[in-house]
Amino acid sequence: MLYFILPYISLVVLVVGVLYRIGLWLAAGKGPLGLYLGLHRLVVKPRQEGYLSAVGHILARMFTYYTILKASYRRDYATWLGVALFHWGIFLLIAFHLHLWLPQLTVPESLMFIMGTTVGSVTLAAGVYLLVRRVNIQRVYSVTINYLDDYVAVSWVILIVTLGLALRLTAPPSLFNEAVKWALGLTSFKYVPPPSNPLFYAHVLAVELFMVYIPFAKMIHPFSMPVNPALYGRFEDIEEVRRRVMDKLGW
């Protein structure tokens, strides 16, 4: 049940939940007369002249976290590094796991071991740093961040990475092939028993529950960016305006 039915439920909840959530944001619309309280546009970045530049801007925020590095009295290199390593670590770990569905891609076990443990360790360290930073923010700024969700989200990822790392460090080489059979069984809707390993059970279960958790909580944050009116939307092309004004003034 936990390793055959729950994976499908988790995936459906994740995909449908995220899409539904984005749908709710889009359905909220602008407001009366199609305005944001009287304004046509809310874009915060100057010279955003077209939708392509808006997409570039959003992708840059999603994948480079460049605003953290912008100087305001100082540049917060440590936090930027923590955020970049944590998020890129997760992206890489997800990419590595796609190997379960691509057994024809032969990678030496020693290389898989080095890559998995290295990226896993770095991601774990960055996650712990961000959790400590989160606790520390309250003390430094005397703010009250009392949403359980703030801590659950990052702690859960840390738990998943810890279990995965422990599995990678302790599992016998044969586990990968068993995991591949189980994963391919899932895609062909055939039950194949998962590898008999307590860490594997715990790791997969933690991932499944996390997938269910995402749409309900602020883990939804990456999906909010494309529907944030401060980031998308366009200003007019200033050069085009200049040409029109010049024509009208006869310049």
Added chain:
Amino acid sequence: MVNVKVRYRGEGKDILEASPRYSEWVKEFSGGSGHVKARVERDEKTLSTIEMSKLMRINPNATERERKLYFVRRIGELARSSRAFRNYMESCTHCGFCIDKCQMWLATRDPNNSPVGRADLVRNIYRRMRRLTYGLIDKLSDEKELESIIDSVDLDKIWTYYYQCTECRRCAYFCPFGIDQAEVTRSIRQIFVEMGMMPPFIAKTMECVYKTGNNMCITRDAALNVIDFVVNEISEQTGKRMEGVVDKDKADVLYIPSSTDFFTNIGTLKGAIAIMTELGLNWTMDSQSLEVANFGLFEDEYHLRRFGDNIVNAALRRKAKVVVFGECGHGWRAFKNYVVPRLAEHGIEGISITQLTAWAIKKGKLRFSKKVDAVVTYHDPCNLVRAGDLVEEPRLILKSTVKEFREREHNRERTLCCGAGGGLLLDELMPLRVWAGWPSVYDAYRTGAQYMVAPCSIDKAQFPVVIEYHKVPLKFRGVSDFVYAALYGVDIDAV
């Protein structure tokens, strides 16, 4: 004492400690800024003139409990009708990056006076209404549940801190997700307006717009008198006879000034008249629309559109082809993002005087007799860079008109707010204002410039006060002032 040190690289002191008035800050803000409150307009005549009865959606005699209930219900409604509001209520991860980017926090070090602290005053209510699912379950609390929520709602605290936000959008620029606290502030102030609440300064200013079409209650005759005085002074200073045209039947260009240019910022008005004249434009002003400012931006949608439509109607009256917008920050945001699309419906263009001037300089249509012998730094008004796409034009003008232009550290999108935007130019907020403007003044002072310049009327009202309070050897001027001085070789201090 400050709880977190914010300092420039190489400086040992916190930016607040760098002020000679720091001991006064310690007395005023060591316990936070919750004691500095905007008042609420009670004058029935003023409220009636600005049509508050039309906008109010709750009985003025409602009990505190009923008012809270209305406030909470409207938060739920806004989340369904405003994509921006809903997004910002649901996507914050409390990373805290916005805190030390907010100049109101920099000025007070009060956690409630930071973007995340301010938003959480409302987000805490929203979260409970959404049954802790942050919106996945799109069902609002029922009446019984709302009753239990409203006990925790502190309307006075929300009013206080939502009138300590300048809507500068610095948080939105730095926030990794682009969460725009200014839009949350505008949403909450919209609800307060529906509850009949508005600060007296803003209400009285709006009353003037209703009566005369401008913020300063300038009648047509008074405007003509000031213009007569200005063109005479121009004539004395330059030997040139110019005309300050008002209410011409048909003109290619309608110039919309800031009404404060008729009182305190005469140099900017001189600059505008000189630019129009030198460019040989067929231009006019409209006596019923002598106002670039739009205080509706700070309060509610109805007033924003009503004041914006004043300009559209003036353009139609004067059969203008192009509307040129004078020096104003927040007004430019409303103009660019509401008025320009409305003008476009009638085939009329809308541009800023800084754009017109910069384009004219590039085309060689404006020639300066002598660069002003001054060292100048530029304060980017928040609403020009983070909401209005006007970044390089003022720089081009200043570099063409002054001997030395120095960029300050916090420039362009990273600019620090003046501390009085968002309608905070209130007398009762003066203890807050003098410190909220300090980070920007100190940033300008560190360049070693003699003049701090910005094309914004609120800046022109706020910065001289801040500069004087902190005893900084800086002078403050508008951009067009320097254009005028450079065109005719006039001493900038005499402009």
